[in-house]
Amino acid sequence: MYYDAVKNDHTLPHDPFKALVGPRPIGWISSVGKDGSVNLAPYSFFNAVASRPHLVMFSSQGRKDSLLNIEETGAFVCNMASYALRDAMNATSAPVEREVNEFELAGLTMADSVSVPVPRVAEAPAALECRYLQTVPLTVLSGESAEHWMVIGQVTGIHIDDAYLKDGLVDSEKMQLLARLGYMDYSTVDRVFSLNRPQN
Template identity: 40%
Template sequence: MLNTSGCAASTSVPLSSRESPPPRRPPAGRSGVGCETEREQTSPRRPTAFEQPISGTQTGVMRTVYSPESAPPRGFYTLLTASVAPRPIAWISSLSADGIRNLAPYSFFTVASGEPPILSVTSLGHKDSWRNIRDTGEFVVNIGTESLMEVMNETSAPLPADVDEFKVAGVRGEASDVVAAPRVAEAPIALECRRHDIVEVGNGTLLLGEVVSVAVDDDVLAEDGLPDFRKLLPPSRLGRLEWGFAPRTQWIARPKG
């Protein structure tokens, strides 16, 4: 039986003899009640938003475009540091050729190689850490915690090279296991390094150090023997004068090829 719209009509059943009928839902993508026509059944599927090329004008997003030649008022460097964030902090301890202890934070820091294990720290300009690593070939990358944030920042002060920065910062130094440079006793992780290479890049210098020993406080270790981020709570550097606290985390499995 057909109704006036040409759709098949259902047989009437008294409500007393069956459950209340579920509310009718219009076909997907359309409003109102009606029949799906032959044209609608055979028409090609529309690409989803993820399958369509999207331009800035289509999304309505307005962007400000900078270049090194047309930088924002505070300069291109500040644009980079506010964009590439958060950045982990290498709290580097080193010894001068005369045995003076130095301590300084560097946020241009990452792993450069897994085998051999090499860390990369960039120094903008030739500072005391650069000089000590060049002269002695050794240093320690200390990983601090949120509770050490203020102290780590204090060690960025441009003090004379003959000043013991451990004493100025009020932190304790303890003997490292392999290298001569001391590690920070209050820092839960210390990665002892020997100079692998020093590479000049623009106004920066890449300090590449091969890790020869890693000391980790038991208090921040997880059951699998690795540092637990939620226990470690390392601070980070952002843009301007901002420092970051450890963010929340999520486990995501990598896709298999």
């Protein structure tokens, strides 16, 4: 089939776009507002965008608490969500008031970070401490706002649970990181294979 993506006239019961662009890693973003409120929320529009320096981004549909907190205080943490934490991650996606602490809501432990004044998820297999760089308002072909805002941060510290290190490498298969598909579907990294790059 083919359909016009601007008109979005696919005639299917649900929009297939996010099912096609996947699996997408989940950025489980913790942040703190200038009033001291703590927020934890998952974002499936998340990824690494540079390796030297380490840069990450996530995109927020609407100016949500995570975005506001990060702009106010200049820091955040990307906690990596695993299969074992799937229910806790899902619980933190609930639309609750700003003053609600999602760590407490989901029964998670707040652990101190080293390079940023933002708590991380102690139970997470890995976490990326980040300093805020910029917010990019996204626009569409007409020039109008897409009502999405992309946040870019530089990674300033990395935590890895030693249980997921094997022979000096991250054991992605054992870590079972969660990824988002379309609809209400998720996946895990549970099969890993290697390909060597072609040599000139």
